[in-house]
Amino acid sequence: MAEVIANGVRLHVQRLEPRGGASADSPIVVMVHGMVMDNISSFYFSLGTCLADAGCDVICYDLRGHGRSERTRGGYRLADSMADLAGLLDALGVDRPVHVVGNSYGATLALAFGLEFTARVASLTLIEPPFLIEGLGEEMARSLSQILVAMTDDEVEEWLDNGAGRAITKATRAAQRLLSDTTIATDMLATPAFSAEALAALPIPVLAVYGENSDIIGQAAGLAALVPECTLIVLEHHTHMVLREATGYLRDLLRWWLFDRRTPPPPYVRPTERRFVTPEWVTQMVPPPDLNTGRRPAVG
Amino acid sequence: MSVQETAGPGGAGRAETETRVLGEVTEDLREVIGEEYVIDMDITMETTFSQDLELESIEFVALADRLRERYGEAVDFVGFLARMDVDQVINMRVGEVVQFIVDSLPAPATAGSA
Numbered sequence: 001m002a003e004v005i006a007n008g009v010r011l012h013v014q015r016l017e018p019r020g021g022a023s024a025d026s027p028i029v030v031m032v033h034g035m036v037m038d039n040i041s042s043f044y045f046s047l048g049t050c051l052a053d054a055g056c057d058v059i060c061y062d063l064r065g066h067g068r069s070e071r072t073r074g075g076y077r078l079a080d081s082m083a084d085l086a087g088l089l090d091a092l093g094v095d096r097p098v099h100v101v102g103n104s105y106g107a108t109l110a111l112a113f114g115l116e117f118t119a120r121v122a123s124l125t126l127i128e129p130p131f132l133i134e135g136l137g138e139e140m141a142r143s144l145s146q147i148l149v150a151m152t153d154d155e156v157e158e159w160l161d162n163g164a165g166r167a168i169t170k171a172t173r174a175a176q177r178l179l180s181d182t183t184i185a186t187d188m189l190a191t192p193a194f195s196a197e198a199l200a201a202l203p204i205p206v207l208a209v210y211g212e213n214s215d216i217i218g219q220a221a222g223l224a225a226l227v228p229e230c231t232l233i234v235l236e237h238h239t240h241m242v243l244r245e246a247t248g249y250l251r252d253l254l255r256w257w258l259f260d261r262r263t264p265p266p267p268y269v270r271p272t273e274r275r276f277v278t279p280e281w282v283t284q285m286v287p288p289p290d291l292n293t294g295r296r297p298a299v300g
Numbered sequence: 301m302s303v304q305e306t307a308g309p310g311g312a313g314r315a316e317t318e319t320r321v322l323g324e325v326t327e328d329l330r331e332v333i334g335e336e337y338v339i340d341m342d343i344t345m346e347t348t349f350s351q352d353l354e355l356e357s358i359e360f361v362a363l364a365d366r367l368r369e370r371y372g373e374a375v376d377f378v379g380f381l382a383r384m385d386v387d388q389v390i391n392m393r394v395g396e397v398v399q400f401i402v403d404s405l406p407a408p409a410t411a412g413s414a
Binding site: 002017018020039040046050052053067068165167170244248 | 360
């Protein structure tokens with residue numbers, strides 16, 4: 001397993017290259033996954049191998065505390081995450097600007113990294129970034145409390161013990177440990193707001209992708225209005241989970257973004273077989289109502 | 301099939317290579333999972349990663365990492381995985397990975413020529 005010490009933390013990294021290896025002019029793409037219930041695998045399988053196969057030099061890694069990276073007690077503020085990423089690029093000897101692709105919190109981190117380390121970034125792809133000028137920390141804490149509620153309820157415990165299966169149970173237990181053993185919750189609440197002035201001066205091209213049915217779709221317009229070079233793509237019939245739901249289109253979109261940006265973006269054909277919506281239990285912050293019904297005897 | 305297995309380049313050799321590769325993939329799988337339930341499990345070409353092994357997707361990343369290291373340039377795992385999404389990857393049978401590796405490796409030398 002590839003491990004790198006960056007900013008004093010042991011990070012799990014996977015470098016993916018096209019057959020025969022990347023060349024000196026291959027785009028370097030760094031992928032940053034989401035918070036708590038996520039790890040390196042979401043990008044590895046959705047865009048990582050695909051973009052490497054298309055000719056990119058791809059770096060996927062587990063954020064501090066996630067996946068197979070070291071779970072330190074502290075160091076989960078946005079500034080720490082940025083220092084981890086900068087340290088990772090240093091440790092890997094990356095000395096030219098990279099294309100950063102982030103999902104959810106990873107996209108918010110990518111945008112902050114672009115503002116802080118502008119010379120190190122060639123472009124930003126932000127998939128469903130929580131984005132607010134006011135109250136970003138509270139928004140992060142809100143997302144986190146959604147995850148917390150979904151993991152600490154009695155119904156959920158029963159499901160994990162009996163019906164969830166090994167893979168989901170392992171992932172959930174790891175997330176529970178991250179929340180209980182580290183300062184991530186308070187660190188998230190301390191996320192500073194973005195500066196509108198700094199965003200208005202951002203000299204980096206930004207591709208922003210949201211799902212039309214995402215619970216944070218209301219934040220898309222503000223981002224697109226503030227960032228000068230922003231291409232906003234809103235995918236009909238999709239939610240905050242668009243990376244998983246619309247992997248095929250995002251593969252086409254990223255190939256266009258990295259190799260063919262002078263042409264119009266690839267046409268999006270909304271799925272007819274399924275219309276993804278955000279379930280009410282997500283916005284209401286309660287566990288899914290049918291979690292244990294399959295195993296319990298029917299009532300009445 | 302029987303002709304292939306008994307004669308010609310890659311015939312008898314292929315079945316042997318397949319057995320060897322299945323053993324290597326099984327060894328890496330056991331190390332990646334690292335739990336008791338998998339030690340005694342009979343892993344065959346038909347074993348599924350999701351249903352039978354209940355593999356986490358990050359464990360498949362670790363498995364691919366080991367296999368990339370083991371087989372090197374000869375086996376293009378990146379290209380193999382690039383054609384699938386995560387559900388297709390995790391729903392594969394062990395045999396599909398083994399077949400891909402065997403197809404990618406240089407044809408084994410026939411007896412006597414080594």
